Amino acid sequence: MSATVQADPATPAGSASGLSPRRPLGDRVFQVLALASGLLVLVILVLIAITMSQQSTAWFSSEGWSGIFSIDWDPAHNKFGALAFVYGTVVTSVIAIVIAYPVSMGVGLLLTEVVPRRWSQPIVYVIDLLAVVPSVVWGLWGFLILNPWLQTIYAHIASAVNGIWILGNLFGPLNGNYVSGESFFTAGLVLAIMITPIVTSLSREVMATVPAADKEGAYALGATRWEMIRGVVWPHSQVGIVGATLLGLGRAMGETIAVALVVGASPTIASHLFIPGYTMPSVIALQFGEATVGVFRAALIGMGVLLFVLTIIVNLSARAIVGRNARRMRGTA
Amino acid sequence: MAITTDQRQVDLREPSGFRRATNQFATGAMWFAFLCMLVPLGFVLVTVIAKGAGIISWQFLTNSTIPPNILPANIDGMGAAVVGTLEITGFAAVMAIPLGILGAVYLNEYGGNRPLARTLSFFSDVMTGVPSIVMGLFIFTIWVLHFGYSGLAGSFSLACLMLPIVIRSSYEMLRLVPNHLREASYALGATKARVTLTVVLPSAIGGIVSGCLLAVARAAGETAPLIFTILTVEATNPNLFSGANTALSTQIFTNATQPYTGATDRAWGAALTLIAIAFILMIVARLVTARFNRYSR
Numbered sequence: 001m002s003a004t005v006q007a008d009p010a011t012p013a014g015s016a017s018g019l020s021p022r023r024p025l026g027d028r029v030f031q032v033l034a035l036a037s038g039l040l041v042l043v044i045l046v047l048i049a050i051t052m053s054q055q056s057t058a059w060f061s062s063e064g065w066s067g068i069f070s071i072d073w074d075p076a077h078n079k080f081g082a083l084a085f086v087y088g089t090v091v092t093s094v095i096a097i098v099i100a101y102p103v104s105m106g107v108g109l110l111l112t113e114v115v116p117r118r119w120s121q122p123i124v125y126v127i128d129l130l131a132v133v134p135s136v137v138w139g140l141w142g143f144l145i146l147n148p149w150l151q152t153i154y155a156h157i158a159s160a161v162n163g164i165w166i167l168g169n170l171f172g173p174l175n176g177n178y179v180s181g182e183s184f185f186t187a188g189l190v191l192a193i194m195i196t197p198i199v200t201s202l203s204r205e206v207m208a209t210v211p212a213a214d215k216e217g218a219y220a221l222g223a224t225r226w227e228m229i230r231g232v233v234w235p236h237s238q239v240g241i242v243g244a245t246l247l248g249l250g251r252a253m254g255e256t257i258a259v260a261l262v263v264g265a266s267p268t269i270a271s272h273l274f275i276p277g278y279t280m281p282s283v284i285a286l287q288f289g290e291a292t293v294g295v296f297r298a299a300l301i302g303m304g305v306l307l308f309v310l311t312i313i314v315n316l317s318a319r320a321i322v323g324r325n326a327r328r329m330r331g332t333a
Numbered sequence: 334m335a336i337t338t339d340q341r342q343v344d345l346r347e348p349s350g351f352r353r354a355t356n357q358f359a360t361g362a363m364w365f366a367f368l369c370m371l372v373p374l375g376f377v378l379v380t381v382i383a384k385g386a387g388i389i390s391w392q393f394l395t396n397s398t399i400p401p402n403i404l405p406a407n408i409d410g411m412g413a414a415v416v417g418t419l420e421i422t423g424f425a426a427v428m429a430i431p432l433g434i435l436g437a438v439y440l441n442e443y444g445g446n447r448p449l450a451r452t453l454s455f456f457s458d459v460m461t462g463v464p465s466i467v468m469g470l471f472i473f474t475i476w477v478l479h480f481g482y483s484g485l486a487g488s489f490s491l492a493c494l495m496l497p498i499v500i501r502s503s504y505e506m507l508r509l510v511p512n513h514l515r516e517a518s519y520a521l522g523a524t525k526a527r528v529t530l531t532v533v534l535p536s537a538i539g540g541i542v543s544g545c546l547l548a549v550a551r552a553a554g555e556t557a558p559l560i561f562t563i564l565t566v567e568a569t570n571p572n573l574f575s576g577a578n579t580a581l582s583t584q585i586f587t588n589a590t591q592p593y594t595g596a597t598d599r600a601w602g603a604a605l606t607l608i609a610i611a612f613i614l615m616i617v618a619r620l621v622t623a624r625f626n627r628y629s630r
Contacts, residue, residue: 023524023525024524024526026524026526027524027525027526027527029526030525030526030529030530031439031443031525031526033435034435034436034438034439034442034443035439035443036435037432037433037435037436037438037439038435038436038439038440038444038450038453038500039453040432040436040496041436041453041456041457041460041496041497041500042452042453042456044460044471044493044496045456045459045460045463047471047475048463048467048468048471051471051474051475052467052470052471052474054474055474055478102366103366103370104366105366106362106363106364106365106366106367106369107363107366107367107370109363110363110364110366110367114360114363123367126367126370126371126374127370128615129374129378129612129615130370130373130374131551132547132550132551132554132611132612132615133374133377133378133554133611134553134554134555134556134582134604134607134608134611135554135555135556135557136554136556136582136585136586136589136604137377137381137554137585137604137607137608138377139585139586139589140589140600140601140604141376141377141380141381143589143590144589144597145376145380193373196370200370222348224348224352224353224355224356225356225359225360226355226356226359226360227352227356229359247462250462251462251464253464254462254463254464254465254466254467255464256464256465256466256556256557257556257557257582257586260586261586261589281464281466281557284466284470285466285557285560288560288561301470301473301474304466304467304470307464307466307467308463308467311462311463311464311467312459312462312463314462315458315459315462315463316459318462319455319458319459
């Protein structure tokens with residue numbers, strides 16, 4: 001370009017070290033812009049924590065710890081206890097994980113070990129399509145199509161297991177003959193469908209890192225495919241899969257609209273799974289429109305803070321597990 | 334194996350009996366797992382197309398007034414929601430994509446292995462896990478409480494959702510750019526900004542574009558952040574920056590629980606429209622990736 005630009009061998013123009021005035025202005029501006037965009041993530045996370053906590057202080061100060069974690073939710077009488085919602089969130093996400101985990105493992109293994117590479121593409125398409133169906137569409141489908149259909153199935157199951165120890169408590173009818181299509185279990189089922197794609201693709205990435213030499217070694221010893229999976233793939237990817245499942249759990253806890261439409265919207269704590277319940281995100285979504293007065297709105301935003309903290313904890317532990325495992329694998333492989 | 338049999342051939346056939354049965358059962362179980370994934374997808378797609386295809390017409394997609402719930406679906410249409418979804422998601426993309434790509438550039442080109450870059454990379458991972466409803470509440474507390482409901486607030490919340498996804502996917506793509514390209518450009522005397530803008534980004538552009546399109550596809554279907562920020566209305570509001578707005582996803586949400594068939598019909602029609610938008614974006618992303626792969630080979 002122009003001959004006037006002097007190359008300085010001590011600080012080459014391409015080095016990122018510092019913002020020395022010797023570097024052209026545009027170059028320094030670009031670096032600052034990039035840094036600012038990178039920091040934006042941190043700024044947003046901090047702002048979320050601060051502004052939402054501020055808006056929810058009224059809830060904490062008027063109810064106290066015991067009030068927040070009580071089961072009384074009665075906005076008309078200024079009772080804002082969140083325990084039923086926390087319970088519902090935990091129950092529905094656990095159901096979702098219990099259903100999604102085996103399916104994800106199966107499809108992940110199918111993709112990495114069974115299907116030849118060129119046939120895996122259609123399966124990946126199915127996973128992608130499943131991931132891109134909007135949550136409100138799952139909710140609409142669950143509410144209008146799945147609910148009535150499941151209600152009859154639930155009724156059959158409930159009458160079959162009624163009175164049996166544990167099974168009767170989980171799947172039996174409540175108070176005589178009461179089961180509902182809109183229930184904890186339906187919400188868990190819809191959540192399971194929604195988190196399967198992410199758990200599958202994450203665990204597939206983990207399974208793909210198993211060294212080919214180990215697998216071939218197992219085959220050379222005469223192992224069948226299943227024996228190879230149990231002896232090589234499983235021990236190698238177990239930790240990563242725990243991380244993937246935790247990330248799925250985080251997704252399930254925060255999912256709002258689909259759950260709001262199928263969970264039945266009734267703050268309940270009971271061991272029965274075929275009865276209507278409520279979750280934290282769905283109560284925020286469904287009652288926010290009515291919550292125009294101070295403590296009510298503060299309580300809903302406070303539940304958002306609770307949800308934020310819970311998902312951050314789940315995500316941090318998942319990332320920590322996966323990160324530590326990746327380092328360990330790099331060390332030994 | 335007895336030692337006296339060393340004259341015989343070693344049996345290399347597939348193991349028989351219990352081991353073989355277990356193996357076949359396991360393979361069958363994996364295919365069954367895939368079936369478990371396929372069935373809900375097929376079920377929901379068939380239902381939405383069957384119920385929505387009869388509702389969608391040019392009038393449904395463009396008429397700007399959303400009628401009261403009692404009226405049947407062939408009167409007026411969802412045009413207002415289509416416009417709302419497109420402008421809110423579009424503006425969110427305009428905000429989040431450049432910032433996300435710049436953030437990824439910082440992480441990969443400038444940050445390297447420094448503690449700050451590692452921290453930011455970690456927290457952008459964590460931010461992908463923040464529920465969409467929290468983003469909605471966040472924009473409600475920081476923007477809507479001061480400036481009122483608007484399409485812009487909806488765009489902000491969707492941009493917050495898209496930002497970490499764009500950062501992650503662009504970062505992965507930038508990492509794939511071979512280092513000799515950068516070194517060759519530095520050897521020609523180019524500055525870091527110039528190398529990044531004219532060499533590194535163009536060579537990763539295919540992957541970055543497809544990642545961004547997938548992020549947009551996900552954001553277009555989001556409902557939870559919008560119900561706190563745009564306050565669903567029933568007429569077109571072309572002004573993104575002031576006044577309540579509407580979107581397909583929030584319309585589906587409010588119409589789904591109505592007892593009138595007109596309302597649920599409209600919800601199915603809107604659902605088909607929304608799925609179509611998301612799928613088109615995804616297919617375009619796939620095509621871009623395929624094209625990019627052909628070039629780079």
